[in-house]
Amino acid sequence: MSPRHCFRYxxxxxxxxxxSLRLGHPGSVTxxxxxxTPYRPVTLTTDDAERMMTLEHLVWFEVAPGVxxxxxxxxxxxxxxxxxxxxxxxxxxDGHHEVAPLAGMYGAYDMVLSAPGPLGSVARVAMNGLTxxxxxxxxxxRGILRSMMTEHLQGIRSRGDAAVAGLWAAEVxxxxxxxxxxxALEVMxxxxxxxxxxxxxxxxxxxxxxxxHMAPAHTVSAGAAIHQVQSAAAQHHVGSVTRPExxxxxxxxxxxxxxxxxxxxxxxxxxxxxxxVAYAVIRRMSVWDDHNNxxxxxxxxxxxxxxxxxxxALVSRLLSFDLINKVKMYSRSTDDPLLWWxxxxxxxxxxxxDGLWVRLVDVPKALAERGYAAACDVVIGVTDETCPWNTxxxxxVVSGDGVGRCQTTQAPADLELDVAVLGSAYLGGRSLASLxxxxxxxxxxxxxxxxxxxxxxxxxEPLGTFGF
Numbered sequence: 001m002s003p004r005h006c007f008r009y010x011x012x013x014x015x016x017x018x019x020s021l022r023l024g025h026p027g028s029v030t031x032x033x034x035x036x037t038p039y040r041p042v043t044l045t046t047d048d049a050e051r052m053m054t055l056e057h058l059v060w061f062e063v064a065p066g067v068x069x070x071x072x073x074x075x076x077x078x079x080x081x082x083x084x085x086x087x088x089x090x091x092x093x094d095g096h097h098e099v100a101p102l103a104g105m106y107g108a109y110d111m112v113l114s115a116p117g118p119l120g121s122v123a124r125v126a127m128n129g130l131t132x133x134x135x136x137x138x139x140x141x142r143g144i145l146r147s148m149m150t151e152h153l154q155g156i157r158s159r160g161d162a163a164v165a166g167l168w169a170a171e172v173x174x175x176x177x178x179x180x181x182x183x184a185l186e187v188m189x190x191x192x193x194x195x196x197x198x199x200x201x202x203x204x205x206x207x208x209x210x211x212x213h214m215a216p217a218h219t220v221s222a223g224a225a226i227h228q229v230q231s232a233a234a235q236h237h238v239g240s241v242t243r244p245e246x247x248x249x250x251x252x253x254x255x256x257x258x259x260x261x262x263x264x265x266x267x268x269x270x271x272x273x274x275x276x277v278a279y280a281v282i283r284r285m286s287v288w289d290d291h292n293n294x295x296x297x298x299x300x301x302x303x304x305x306x307x308x309x310x311x312x313a314l315v316s317r318l319l320s321f322d323l324i325n326k327v328k329m330y331s332r333s334t335d336d337p338l339l340w341w342x343x344x345x346x347x348x349x350x351x352x353x354d355g356l357w358v359r360l361v362d363v364p365k366a367l368a369e370r371g372y373a374a375a376c377d378v379v380i381g382v383t384d385e386t387c388p389w390n391t392x393x394x395x396x397v398v399s400g401d402g403v404g405r406c407q408t409t410q411a412p413a414d415l416e417l418d419v420a421v422l423g424s425a426y427l428g429g430r431s432l433a434s435l436x437x438x439x440x441x442x443x444x445x446x447x448x449x450x451x452x453x454x455x456x457x458x459x460x461e462p463l464g465t466f467g468f
Contacts, residue, residue, distance in 0.1 A: 002257060007282075010021055012076050016031050017113075024149040026120075034163075035286075038083065038086075038087040038379060039084040039085065039086060039087060039103050039139075039142075039144065039147075039220065040085060040087050041082065041083070041084055041085075042075075042082075042084065042085045042102070043070065043078075043082075043085050043149070044078055044082070044083050044105065045078060046070065046073070046078075046082075047073070047100075049068075049069035049070050049073050050069045051085075051099060051101060051102050052069070052072075052073055052076070052083075052102065052105060052424070053069040053072045053073065053373040054101065054102075055101070055102045055104075055134055055136060056061050056072070056132075056134060056367075057104060057332045058134075058136060058137055059134035059135065059136070059137070060134070062321065063081060066255075066256075067255065067258055071253075071255075072130050074250055074253065074323065075109075075247045075250060075251065076107050076132065077107060077108060077109060077110065077244075079130065079332075080107065080108035080109070080110065080155070081100050081105065081106060081107035081108060081132060081463075082105065082106055082148060082151055082152065082155070083103075083104060083105035083106075083148075084102070084103045084104045084105070084144055084147065084148065085100045085101065085102050085103060085131040086100050086101050086102075086103050086139075087100065087284040091108070094099065099225070101136065102136065103135065103139045103144055103147070104134060104135040104136060104139070104144040104147075104148055104359055105132060105133075105134060106130065106132055106133045106134075106148045106149075107130075107131050107132030107133075108129055108130050108131060108132075108156075109128075109129040109131060109243060109244060109247075109468060110126075110128070110129075110161065110162075110164075111126075111127045111128070111129040111164060111166070111241055111242060111243055111244065111468075112124050112125070112126060112234070112238075112241070112242040113125050113126075113127035113164060113239075113241055113358075114234045114235070114237055114238050114239060114240040114241075115164075115165070115238065115369070115370040115371075115426065115427060115428075116370055116371055116372070116373070116427065116428040116456070116457075116458040116459075117284065117370070117371035117402070118372065118401055118402025118403050119371065119372075119373065119401065119402040120373065120402075120458075120459045121371060122234075122235060122236060122237070123369060123370050124234065124235070124239055125161070125162075125163070125164055125366070125369045125370060126161060126162040126164070126166070127162055127164045127165065127166045127241065128138060128156045128161065128162040128165045128166070128361070129165075129166050129241070129243075129468050130152065130165060130167040130168065130310055130369070131167070131168075131468050133148070141163065141214050143287075143329030145174075145372040146253065149178045149386065150386060152165075152392070153165065153178070153179075153359075153361055153364045153386060153387050154387075155275045156361045157361055157362065157387070157389070159461060162357060162361065162432070163360065163361055163362035163365035163369055163420045164184075164359070164360060164361060164366050164369075164426070165180070165357075165359040165361050166180075166241070166333055166356050166357060166358050166359070167180060167357050167359075168355070168356065168357070168468060169357055171305045172354060174345070174447045175357055175359075176298050176420050178359070178418060179359045179360070179384055179386050179418070179419045179420050179423065180357040180358065180359040180385060180423055180431075181357060181358060181359070181420040181421060181422070181423035181424030181425075181426075182354045182355070182356075182357050182424055183239075183356055183357065183358035183423060183424055183426050183427040183429065183430065183462065183463075184239045184333075184355040184356040184358075184427055184429055184432070184462035184463070184465070185266065185333070185334060185352050185353070185354065185355050185429070185461070185462075185464065186330070186331060186352070186353050186354060186355030186464045187328050187331075187332040187333055187334055187336065187339075187350060187351070187352050187464055188328060188329065188330070188332070188350065188351045188352075189329045189332050189336070189339060189342065189348040189349075189350055190326060190327070190329075190348060190349040190351075191319060191326070191327050191328075191329065191338075191342050191347075191348050192319075192325070192326060192327075193298075193319055193321065193324045193325050193326060194319060194320070195319050195325060195342055195343070195347075197312055197319070197335070197338070197341040197342060198313060198341055198342075198343070199308070199312050199341045199401055201310055205311075206309040207309050207312040207313040207316065208313075209272065210270050210271065210278075210309065210310060210313035210314075211270070211271050211272075212268055212269065212270050212271070212313065212317040213268070213269055213271070213407040214265060214266050214267070214268050214269075215265055215266065215269065216250045216254075216264060216265075216267070216269055217264075217265040217281050218253050218264065218265065219347055220249035220250075222252070222267050223248045223249040223250065223251060224249060225267075225276050225279070226248065226252075226267060226279050226281070227242075227243070227245055227248035228276060228467075229269075229276050229277065229278060229279050229305075229306065230242055230243075230279075230304050232277075232306045232377065233278075233304040233305055234304070236306065236307070237460075237463040238427055238428060238429075238458045238460060238461075238462050238463065239253075239333070239355075239356065239429070239457055239461075239462025239463040239465060240304070240463055240465060241356065241426050241466070241468075243466075252265055252267075252281065262282050262283060262285070263283050263285070265281055265282070265283050266281070266282050266283070267279055267280065267281050267282070268280045268282060268314065268317060268318060270305070270310050270313045270314040270317070272310065276304065277306045277307070277310035277363060278303075278304065278305035278306065278310035278311055278313065278314040279302075279303065279304060279305075279314070279351050280300050280302070280303040280314055280318055281300070281302040281303070282298055282299065282300050282301070282318070283298070284296055284298050284299075284321070284323075284324065285297045285298075285299070286323070287325070294322075294323040294324075294325065295325040295326075296323045296325055296326075297324065297325065297326050297327075297328065298318065298321060298324050298326070298327045298328070299325065299330070300328065300329040300330060301330055301331075301466065302330075302331065302466045303315075303331070304357050304368050308337055311337065311338065312337075312341070315329070315338060330464065331461070331463070331464035331465055331466055332462050332464050333353070333460070333461040333462060333463045333464055334352070335460055335461045336343050336463070343368075355462075355464045355465065356427075356462070356464075356465055357423070358423040358424070358426045358427065359419070359420070359423050360390065360419055360422050360423055360426065361387060361390075362380050362389075362390070363382055363384075363390045363394055363406070363419065364394055364406040364407060364408070364420070364424075365406075366404060366426070367394070367396055367404060367406040367422075368404055368406050370404075370426065371402045371403060371404070372402045372403075372404050372455040372456065373402065373428075373454065373456070373457050373458070373459070374398070374454050374455045375398050375399060375400050375455070376396060376397070376398040376435040376451055376452055376454075376455035377396075377397050377398070377451075378385055378395075378396055378445075378448050378451060378452050379393050379394070379395050379396075379409055379411050379412065379413050379414045380393065380394045380395075380396060380413065380414070380415060380416075380417070380422075380452070381393050381413030381415065381416035381417070382394060382416075382417065382418070382419055383416070383417075383418050383419065384418070384419040384424070387419070390419055392407050392408055393405050393408065393410065393411065393412075393413050394407070394408060394409065395407055395408070395409040395411065396452070397463070398455055412444065413444055414443070414444055414445035414448035415436075415439060415441055415442065415443045415444060415445070415448045415449055415452070416434075416442045416444070417435075417440060417441035417442070418440070420439075421435055421440050421441055425453075425456050426456075427458065428456055428457050428458025428459075428462065429458065429461045429462040431453045431456075431457055432449055432452055432453035432456060433450055433453040436449045436453075
């Protein structure tokens with residue numbers, strides 16, 4: 001993760017959520033070739049800004065000249081973060097440090113996730129968004145990451161502020177070990193400037209009543225308007241994530257030191273009847289060919305709209321900017337209207353990778369908070385190495401109205417799976433039936449997998465969301 005920790009745009013590497021550890025045995029604090037080194041937990045405050053940013057620079061080897069340590073931690077939530085420091089006096093005795101350096105740290109955001117609701121609706125559930133994860137390069141493979149992840153998940157449980165956790169993974173081989181599963185895909189659409197969006201005529205006609213304007217994205221007023229649209233749009237799109245309102249005004253803070261030679265981030269708003277109904281945070285890059293023809297690129301790192309008409313009006317404007325040859329729109333979905341309005345996967349040059357990873361911290365609560373597409377009555381056997389309170393058998397009963405109840409039971413399990421599998425299926429985009437075909441669960445009662453799979457599916461694919 002870089003000094004601009006809270007958001008990674010499409011034109012910058014998305015690496016706000018991983019350290020590159022490959023851990024050995026769970027719970028171990030040593031490796032076969034490394035002697036025991038003592039660490040101790042520390043409660044971070046703003047007084048730790050310098051050593052927090054020192055660790056960030058060591059982990060991600062990125063530095064923004066001129067950005068102070070306090071500016072670097074401007075959205076860090078100290079109530080949800082934690083760290084391990086190298087225990088003095090050994091690390092201080094050599095004179096290289098005035099205080100004990102941090103061996104690892106993590107942070108989290110208080111977010112809201114749009115999950116499938118009853119019978120095709122959308123349910124808004126609390127989500128703890130993990131970020132700021134990093135381990136000092138000299139202290140890898142000593143159990144530091146496992147220790148922090150365990151503390152993080154136990155903290156969520158003890159506070160009771162969310163039954164679900166989420167993250168963006170910089171390396172895919174890490175977080176499955178801690179119960180996270182890929183629940184949404186990150187789809188990028190690359191569309192040629194001037195492309196006509198071939199939407200139905202009633203959408204095209206209604207979009208003519210919507211105006212657009214551009215403004216700097218870093219201002220407090222722009223952040224508030226973005227948050228307003230983001231919150232409204234999230235009511236309709238499974239997979240959407242809403243950041244805390246408390247940091248909405250500084251999320252897009254942009255300084256010359258941070259951006260270097262890049263254009264300051266701009267936001268394009270679509271407005272209907274005086275109210276913003278869609279937005280896109282953009283950054284343009286000036287490119288000219290050998291014959292002095294403009295081949296500029298626009299990167300759309302974050303975009304949301306309350307309805308298809310607002311989306312059409314917004315993207316039509318993005319595709320009409322002067323001096324731009326290509327528009328890259330990130331965090332979309334495989335059944336996004338934009339994909340098909342623009343002509344399909346080949347026309348848009350679509351690329352797909354993993355997006356939001358989801359982890360159930362409280363299995364019965366998480367399963368009861370989301371809704372279902374069909375009635376269901378199954379006993380689920382869950383294994384969970386990191387959160388042992390989830391291990392057991394859970395009776396999920398979903399009535400005809402799509403509302404579920406989940407409680408512990410001693411009855412035999414109809415199917416058994418790891419908690420990460422439930423995380424993968426939580427947003428309704430990845431079916432349990434397909435995960436079963438891949439060997440990720442065991443069915444004991446014929447038809448149980450299909451029954452639960454159909455109930456957990458969403459009507460639409462989860463929309464991609466911004467990185468954090």
